[in-house]
Amino acid sequence: MNKNTIRTQNISETKKIGKDIAKNLHGGEVIALHGELGSGKTAFVQGVAEAFQIQNASSPTFLIIHEYKVLNNLDIKRIYHIDLYRIDAQDNSIVYQLKEILEDKKAVVFIEWPEKIDQGILPHAKYIYFSFIDENTREITLEKI
Numbered sequence: 001m002n003k004n005t006i007r008t009q010n011i012s013e014t015k016k017i018g019k020d021i022a023k024n025l026h027g028g029e030v031i032a033l034h035g036e037l038g039s040g041k042t043a044f045v046q047g048v049a050e051a052f053q054i055q056n057a058s059s060p061t062f063l064i065i066h067e068y069k070v071l072n073n074l075d076i077k078r079i080y081h082i083d084l085y086r087i088d089a090q091d092n093s094i095v096y097q098l099k100e101i102l103e104d105k106k107a108v109v110f111i112e113w114p115e116k117i118d119q120g121i122l123p124h125a126k127y128i129y130f131s132f133i134d135e136n137t138r139e140i141t142l143e144k145i
């Protein structure tokens with residue numbers, strides 16, 4: 001598999017990777033974001049959101065699924081930013097909601113903490129791995145997207 005590893009030295013550089021990847025999206029992609037807390041997953045999604053002119057891609061911790069409307073793209077109408085960190089393993093409702101969202105071909109879906117659910121639900125996902133190197137350095141390994 002074609003992989004690419006990049007180190008970033010600040011949050012803007014991580015956002016820039018998200019912005020760059022946004023240009024290659026067509027709708028229907030599912031992108032799983034692996035990495036510990038603080039490794040830059042949300043920062044990356046904020047970069048994607050900027051490319052789609054979405055202003056408010058913050059992560060209020062009480063919401064697991066965020067849906068953002070995209071108005072500047074012919075193919076992509078929605079971005080979903082899903083953070084499974086707090087899901088209750090007993091609660092299947094998120095998995096049902098997720099399955100519906102994954103059928104939306106006019107959306108791109110980003111999932112933080114994908115390891116919290118059965119990976120069989122994400123057969124077509126691309127994976128991005130984030131790691132914390134030091135206070136300002138993050139290492140990001142991407143499958144070719």
Ligand SMILES: Nc1ncnc2c1ncn2[C@@H]1O[C@H](COP(=O)(O)OP(=O)(O)O)[C@@H](O)[C@H]1O
Pocket residue numbers: 008009010011012013014035036037038039040041042043044112130135136137138
């Ligand atoms: N190179 C970098 N890339 C991304 N974030 C960085 C970087 N250096 C420092 N940071 C800080 O690390 C934190 C990353 O947080 P966040 O993106 O929410 O992580 P995650 O979603 O993986 O838990 C932010 O507070 C950000 O300012």
Ligand SMILES: [Mg+2]
Pocket residue numbers: 041042059083112
């Ligand atoms: Mg996060």
